[in-house]
Amino acid sequence: MKPTDIGAPDYFHKVVDCQWACPAHTPVPEYIRLIAQGRYSDAYMVNWQSNVFPGILGRTCDRPCEPACRRGRVEDEPAAASNAASSVSSASKEPVAICRLKRVAADYKDDITSRLPKPPAKKNGKRIALIGAGPASLAVARDLAPNGYHVTVFDEVAKAGGMIRTQIPRFRLPEEVIDEEVGYILGLGIEFRHQRIESLKAILEMKGDDAYDAIFVGTGAPRGRDLDVPGRKEASKHIHLGIDWLSSVSFGHVTKIAKRVIVLGGGNTAMDCCRTSRRLGGDDVKVIVRSGFEEMKASPWEKEDAIHEGIPILNFLVPKAFLHANGKLTGMSFDKVKAEYDAKGRRNLVPTGEPEQVFECDEVLIAVGQENSFPWIERDCGIEFDKWAMPKVDEKTMQSSVPKVFFGGDAAFGPKNIIWAVAHGHEAAISIDKFCNGEDVANRPPPMVNMMSQKMGIHEWSYDNQISTDNRFKVPWRDTQITLKNIKIEVEMGFDPLTGFKEAQRCLNCDVQTVFTRDLCIECDACVDICPMDSITFAANGEEKELRGRLTAPADNLTQDIYVSPELKTMRVMVKDEDVCLHCGLCAERCPTGAWDMQKSLIQMTYAGPSCRDKHSPVKKAA
Amino acid sequence: MTYLLKPKLHHPTLPANRLGYTRRDYEGKISTLCAGCGHDSISAAIIQACWELAIEPHKVAKLSGIGCSSKTPDYFLGNSHGFNTVHGRMPSVLTGANLANRELLYLGVSGDGDSASIGFGQFAHSIRRGVNMVYVVENNGVYGLTKGQFSATADKGSKSKRGVLNSEESIDMVMVALQLGATFVARSFSGDKAQLVPLIRAAIEHKGSAFLDVISPCVAFNNHEGSTRSYDYVREHNEAVNRIDFIKTRDAITTDYAPGTVQDVPQHDGSVLRLRKVDAGYDASNRVTAMNYLQQRAQQGEIVTGLLYVNADSEDLHHHLNTVDIPLNQLNSKDLCPGLAVLEKVNAAMR
Ligand SMILES: Cc1cc2nc3c(=O)[nH]c(=O)nc-3n(C[C@H](O)[C@H](O)[C@H](O)COP(=O)(O)OP(=O)(O)OC[C@H]3O[C@@H](n4cnc5c(N)ncnc54)[C@H](O)[C@@H]3O)c2cc1C
Ligand SMILES: Cc1ncc(C[n+]2csc(CCOP(=O)(O)OP(=O)(O)O)c2C)c(N)n1
Ligand code: SF4
Ligand code: SF4
Ligand code: SF4
Ligand SMILES: [Mg+2]
Numbered sequence: 001m002k003p004t005d006i007g008a009p010d011y012f013h014k015v016v017d018c019q020w021a022c023p024a025h026t027p028v029p030e031y032i033r034l035i036a037q038g039r040y041s042d043a044y045m046v047n048w049q050s051n052v053f054p055g056i057l058g059r060t061c062d063r064p065c066e067p068a069c070r071r072g073r074v075e076d077e078p079a080a081a082s083n084a085a086s087s088v089s090s091a092s093k094e095p096v097a098i099c100r101l102k103r104v105a106a107d108y109k110d111d112i113t114s115r116l117p118k119p120p121a122k123k124n125g126k127r128i129a130l131i132g133a134g135p136a137s138l139a140v141a142r143d144l145a146p147n148g149y150h151v152t153v154f155d156e157v158a159k160a161g162g163m164i165r166t167q168i169p170r171f172r173l174p175e176e177v178i179d180e181e182v183g184y185i186l187g188l189g190i191e192f193r194h195q196r197i198e199s200l201k202a203i204l205e206m207k208g209d210d211a212y213d214a215i216f217v218g219t220g221a222p223r224g225r226d227l228d229v230p231g232r233k234e235a236s237k238h239i240h241l242g243i244d245w246l247s248s249v250s251f252g253h254v255t256k257i258a259k260r261v262i263v264l265g266g267g268n269t270a271m272d273c274c275r276t277s278r279r280l281g282g283d284d285v286k287v288i289v290r291s292g293f294e295e296m297k298a299s300p301w302e303k304e305d306a307i308h309e310g311i312p313i314l315n316f317l318v319p320k321a322f323l324h325a326n327g328k329l330t331g332m333s334f335d336k337v338k339a340e341y342d343a344k345g346r347r348n349l350v351p352t353g354e355p356e357q358v359f360e361c362d363e364v365l366i367a368v369g370q371e372n373s374f375p376w377i378e379r380d381c382g383i384e385f386d387k388w389a390m391p392k393v394d395e396k397t398m399q400s401s402v403p404k405v406f407f408g409g410d411a412a413f414g415p416k417n418i419i420w421a422v423a424h425g426h427e428a429a430i431s432i433d434k435f436c437n438g439e440d441v442a443n444r445p446p447p448m449v450n451m452m453s454q455k456m457g458i459h460e461w462s463y464d465n466q467i468s469t470d471n472r473f474k475v476p477w478r479d480t481q482i483t484l485k486n487i488k489i490e491v492e493m494g495f496d497p498l499t500g501f502k503e504a505q506r507c508l509n510c511d512v513q514t515v516f517t518r519d520l521c522i523e524c525d526a527c528v529d530i531c532p533m534d535s536i537t538f539a540a541n542g543e544e545k546e547l548r549g550r551l552t553a554p555a556d557n558l559t560q561d562i563y564v565s566p567e568l569k570t571m572r573v574m575v576k577d578e579d580v581c582l583h584c585g586l587c588a589e590r591c592p593t594g595a596w597d598m599q600k601s602l603i604q605m606t607y608a609g610p611s612c613r614d615k616h617s618p619v620k621k622a623a
Numbered sequence: 624m625t626y627l628l629k630p631k632l633h634h635p636t637l638p639a640n641r642l643g644y645t646r647r648d649y650e651g652k653i654s655t656l657c658a659g660c661g662h663d664s665i666s667a668a669i670i671q672a673c674w675e676l677a678i679e680p681h682k683v684a685k686l687s688g689i690g691c692s693s694k695t696p697d698y699f700l701g702n703s704h705g706f707n708t709v710h711g712r713m714p715s716v717l718t719g720a721n722l723a724n725r726e727l728l729y730l731g732v733s734g735d736g737d738s739a740s741i742g743f744g745q746f747a748h749s750i751r752r753g754v755n756m757v758y759v760v761e762n763n764g765v766y767g768l769t770k771g772q773f774s775a776t777a778d779k780g781s782k783s784k785r786g787v788l789n790s791e792e793s794i795d796m797v798m799v800a801l802q803l804g805a806t807f808v809a810r811s812f813s814g815d816k817a818q819l820v821p822l823i824r825a826a827i828e829h830k831g832s833a834f835l836d837v838i839s840p841c842v843a844f845n846n847h848e849g850s851t852r853s854y855d856y857v858r859e860h861n862e863a864v865n866r867i868d869f870i871k872t873r874d875a876i877t878t879d880y881a882p883g884t885v886q887d888v889p890q891h892d893g894s895v896l897r898l899r900k901v902d903a904g905y906d907a908s909n910r911v912t913a914m915n916y917l918q919q920r921a922q923q924g925e926i927v928t929g930l931l932y933v934n935a936d937s938e939d940l941h942h943h944l945n946t947v948d949i950p951l952n953q954l955n956s957k958d959l960c961p962g963l964a965v966l967e968k969v970n971a972a973m974r
Pocket of ligand 4 (some may be wrong): 514530531533534535536558576581582583584586587588602
């Protein structure tokens with residue numbers, strides 16, 4: 001193999017699994033260390049810079065970082081008893097609670113308003129229209145306003161926030177948290193207009209002072225998919241589309257539901273529907289899904305939450321008909337199916353042939369999917385749509401077929417989640433900034449990478465390199481006796497500061513990189529001997545595939561790179577498998593010559609503004 | 624030296640041996656030696672060899688003298704018996720322990736100072752008596768623990784860190800061991816585990832006195848230019864005569880080797896020790912030619928490594944003394960005082 005180019009901006013970024021997996025590339029270990037030091041406000045600001053909504057996301061994020069987290073690969077299987085004679089640890093293979101630590105930063109921070117950017121004294125004369133006030137648009141606004149843009153956000157709902165405000169139930173996300181974080185953005189000198197946009201053409205055709213230099217569409221995926229089976233029309237009074245029903249609950253238009261409720265669907269909306277029903281009078285609430293329990297779209301922790309509230313989830317049942325009498329819903333019938341896999345491994349749900357199953361109920365909530373709809377975008381205004389009626393949007397630049405119109409969030413590629421909406425917002429803001437400065441939007445700015453040795457003395461590092469053996473801590477729940485009585489009472493209580501500290505200590509500091517200098521190495525094997533994870537090998541070079549197989553421990557995880565040095569004096573190379581490295585620094589402590597060093601790679605995304613432009617000002621230094 | 628304990632976490636595929644132990648279970652306390660000390664690599668090689676052989680930790684006794692090298696038994700086999708004796712006295716204490724309980728595996732760990740100076744006599748007699756043991760000398764050419772004075776194994780003409788030339792003749796412990804009748808003699812290098820680990824395994828399996836001279840650079844006091852025990856010097860002058868590919872093999876050997884490149888040495892238990900020759904002319908079963916060869920090469924300034932000599936028909940001290948099979952420490956008063964009738968018989972035989 002060729003020697004690894006550790007100067008490539010992505011090399012060390014990929015090692016920081018959580019940051020790489022986060023759509024907004026939040027510098028996770030950086031903020032986790034700040035939490036461990038009790039520097040909550042600093043931790044909050046690191047988050048605010050990258051993901052804009054730390055308090056909101058700390059309660060609701062889909063957390064793609066956690067399945068990626070290295071900690072989940074280095075702990076032992078729960079039943080380490082398989083190897084009874086062995087004395088080695090028996091932890092649990094669980095990632096760091098990255099998401100809930102974000103909330104710790106938000107909960108315990110001081111007043112950070114003085115740290116927020118100020119509305120600029122001088123505007124740059126460019127006017128940007130953002131349609132929809134969900135997280136995508138708000139992220140664009142946050143990035144552009146401090147740079148002097150005149151930003152106008154339109155929403156048909158009176159308060160900004162999008163589905164964060166209208167769909168996500170209050171027992172998961174209190175209104176104050178939304179008000180606070182949406183408020184930070186609106187406070188940057190943004191114009192919010194409570195207005196439904198009926199025509200894109202009209203905006204595009206505005207002239208003179210009213211004209212917009214760029215338009216961002218962040219209108220989400222507002223339509224709930226319906227279920228067309230017999231009885232749907234007849235019993236329609238007692239059948240509701242989940243997302244519409246949830247927003248009616250949010251607005252206070254709906255305050256109760258019947259005793260017996262069936263929720264159809266297996267996604268997160270279904271979980272919110274059933275849990276909301278439990279709080280509005282539903283005693284007998286069940287979720288019924290077509291698929292198997294394991295394949296449900298809802299996140300495992302949302303299913304866990306629902307089950308904890310006494311809601312059964314019945315699977316492999318395909319809705320057949322709504323049963324009704326005298327215009328009143330009486331129940332639903334289902335066909336039992338089972339999963340069969342064809343030669344290509346595709347799953348088919350095939351009837352088991354058992355008799356249909358009937359469940360009595362008084363109301364049904366349909367949460368079987370969400371769709372985009374753009375009735376206000378004229379098909380002749382230049383925006384091209386594909387065969388699924390989705391606008392054609394560039395995945396990197398977020399630009400549509402009309403150069404000054406950009407899309408993001410659920411409106412761009414269908415329903416996703418908040419953190420993706422934010423990530424799209426950042427990218428769109430960069431594009432808009434470059435577009436308004438006459439630059440090529442396709443030329444994307446690289447992230448800023450700063451390498452900084454953590455060595456302070458012979459055995460002293462400026463990070464805590466002792467590896468905690470604690471298992472993941474669980475966020476405490478408030479008693480269901482209390483939470484099921486009031487829809488506004490938050491279920492999760494968040495970590496207390498001490499538990500937050502202990503959970504933070506589980507983080508391996510994957511951004512503190514092992515950096516190897518060939519010319520200093522004397523090949524004494526000290527690092528190989530001390531490495532607890534058998535990550536280091538000195539061996540003859542070879543092709544990657546073959547080389548991975550003959551390391552101290554096999555490097556079978558192909559998603560993780562191996563780090564190869566130039567040839568050493570003995571004609572061998574140093575090979576380090578990044579996969580399960582604990583970043584404990586023992587290799588560097590044992591190295592007699594300093595050939596290994598632990599260096600923090602602070603990777604910061606570049607945001608809209610002078611630094612994203614082709615001619616930009618110098619980069620920030622790492623702390 | 625590291626202050627942190629080595630984390631208990633380990634690679635997800637870390638294998639367990641026949642006893643259910645992983646390699647990590649054979650570790651000891653965290654080493655306090657200098658970072659990069661060759662001795663730590665030897666500890667790692669001992670750990671690896673014991674894990675591979677699935678040795679029961681409670682059936683091992685580690686004995687050592689004084690020195691950085693003699694400290695190392697604390698850093699491996701944390702669940703085995705240990706005795707850190709006084710300077711140079713490891714061989715005598717080991718001999719006594721071995722006499723009392725012949726069932727343990729005896730690992731004697733010593734330094735060149737410990738064995739070639741103050742303990743030279745002790746070393747010589749334990750070897751010549753054929754004590755069943757693995758005697759490892761971690762040879763760095765200096766007294767590491769006392770800040771780097773030349774030891775008796777330092778080469779004549781080599782330079783100390785302060786620039787002083789060694790004017791005295793050096794002792795080659797391998798030659799001495801051969802002359803004293805060691806039945807297994809090997810030399811290796813701490814920086815070459817591929818060679819060292821199989822040698823330790825073979826030494827453990829050998830019955831009789833197995834002597835291993837392991838060149839082990841002292842990074843603090845003997846790793847400079849002009850030293851003949853530095854990583855660079857040893858790598859440049861290392862001449863391996865053979866490599867052990869298979870240690871025990873009762874199975875049919877399937878790999879093909881060119882004729883004359885393999886030497887099979889049958890063992891007591893019927894297995895075969897298989898050596899892959901690097902030097903086709905080297906015969907590891909002939910003590911006299913081995914000694915000649917080593918002398919010639921030493922004159923050329925080469926450090927010969929590998930399994931230098933092995934006697935397939937080795938015997939040990941217990942055999943010479945005709946002791947009973949039961950360890951002496953397990954004999955009870957009934958065994959030891961068989962009664963008047965037996966005494967009469969013995970006395971009669973003396974008359
Ligand atoms: C029940 C439910 C629960 C969810 N829970 C989570 C969760 O826990 N975590 C998570 O990450 N994601 C969750 N999501 C998904 C998440 O809410 C969305 O992915 C995210 O809000 C999308 O952001 P957005 O900015 O693209 O659009 P949205 O948040 O959908 O905002 C779009 C806004 O545009 C406005 N609008 C639309 N058309 C017009 C128009 N023509 N004129 C003016 N205004 C208009 C709408 O009123 C709305 O305010 C959930 C979704 C639902 C339905
Ligand atoms: C009776 C006695 N004499 C002298 C010493 C001082 N002393 C301690 S270690 C040592 C030499 C150790 O050299 P070596 O065995 O080569 O070990 P190394 O530290 O080099 O591994 C000496 C002379 C002592 N501890 N006891
Ligand atoms: S251990 Fe810490 S730095 Fe590493 S992936 Fe997990 S959260 Fe990120
Ligand atoms: S930091 Fe070094 S010693 Fe620690 S696990 Fe990673 S490679 Fe091994
Ligand atoms: S002084 Fe030399 S022998 Fe002793 S620990 Fe340090 S490097 Fe090793
Ligand atoms: Mg010594």
